[in-house]
Amino acid sequence: PTRRSSDLDAKEVVASIYAGIHQRNVQTGHVRLTPILNFYNPESSTRYVRGYTSMPTIDTTKSHVNKVAGDDSSWQQIAVSALEGCKQVKTYVRNQYLEFYIPYLEGTTERNYMPDFIAVVTKPDGESVHLLIEISHFPTYEPQKQETIRRYICDYWIEAVNTFGKYGQWTMLEVNNVDNLNELLTNKIQNL
Secondary structure, three states, X not given: OOOOHHHOOHHHHHHHHHHHHHHHHHHXXXXXXXXOOOOOOOOOOHHHOOOOOOOOEEEXXXXXXXXXXXXXXXXXXXXXXXXXXXXXXXXXXXXXXXXXXXXXXXOOEEEEEOOOEEEEEEOOOOOEEEEEEEEOOHHHOOHHHHHHHHHHHHHHHHHHHHHHOOOOOEEEEEEOOHHHHHHHHHHHHHOO
16 A cells, blocks of 8 residues: 555655665765764763673773673673784774764664774775774664664765764674674775
8 A cells, every 4th residue: 555645754754865865876976975963072082981880891902991891701702802803903992881873763763873892993005994893783683674774874874974084984894793703804904
């Protein structure tokens, strides 16, 4: 059955129109997204990260936050070990207590996505890139939600921040099996 225009939500209509315009702009090479920064807090810092946890903690050397919460042999422990051991990783932080999130629309509902880690890595040409790392949460989402989040991150947020340029270049790495993080991280960095 077709929907009448009176059944459509305004946010849904706007999102659909915007997606169509964006797709056409990508096809023609006329993409020009820019971010809308938080007026009161356009930039954040790990300087203000404070948090309490009952979990064991993992010491770090490459992170500007001195500890990461995570059980022994947990995905957090494996990820910290991989990031600490990768020579191309200059610095990283677990996105816990940072409140770094990327807004997206699920239908007409506004939601926030929080990547697990943010790393600064060195590309083969010596340039630095910010790498959002998502570890194994996407597979638990239904495919449509997974694709919606991925589209907002890659097609909108990363594109906007890269166009803006003030905060360097950004990209994303999805890891479905944390045991493969070393290999996936190395491959991603080599192909930047």
